Amino acid sequence: MQKQFIVIGLGRFGSSLVRTLIQNGHEVLAIDKHEQPVQDISSIATHALQADCTDETVLRELGARNFLHAIVAIGEDLQASILTTLLLKELQIPQVTAKAKNEMHGHVLSKIGADHIIYPERDMAIRLGNQLSSDNLIDYIELSPDYNLVEIKAPPAMNGKSLKQLNIRAKYGCTIMAIKTGDQFNISPKAEDEIYTGDILLVIGSNEDVRHLGVDYERK
Secondary structure (H helix, E strand, O other): OOOEEEEEOOOHHHHHHHHHHHHOOOEEEEEEOOHHHHHHHOOOOOEEEEOOOOOHHHHHHOOHHHOOEEEEOOOOOHHHHHHHHHHHHHOOOOEEEEEOOOHHHHHHHHHOOOOEEEOHHHHHHHHHHHHHHOOOEEEEEEOOOOEEEEEEEOOHHHOOEEHHHHOHHHHHOOEEEEEEEOOEEEEOOOOOOEEOOOOEEEEEEEHHHHHHHHHHHHHO
């Protein structure tokens, strides 16, 4: 289903977000207070405008209240980020996602009503740190402060063994949600399904359980 987004702030994060949303078939109104980033994204976004979104009148004139989802991707200007988020919520936009520079900034954004806070630099650092820490870890997504969804490359120690034989859930408290073998994706695999070296495993579990699983199999 095609959706309409308003993205405010066209730095590296904001412009990348606009490109991705457009590639996924959505409509995007892209806004920045500086001329150059607006020009850079104008051939990609549905609409691209230069405007100061810390002004409520400007937001109303742009029709911001007609959007169901707004993303505040303003980078270094924390005051502008906070004020823009506040104004968007006062315009009763159902979903406002705001980019936070640090925990304090995120706390303030949450207090003024942002529906979702993202920490791009922190989250990327965590993902990279986890990937670099394990030879088998391919990707890492934090579902909550306590639980992760990870992609793990099956090590030789798992080769030819079924899920029942490996008994991952009982041993480590993790659940294998899917197995990818080449181009084949096995969703909700059965106990008798076998794993082979190099298969991609989609695993869900607590931070500690996932870490334990990875460390244990790297030793085997």
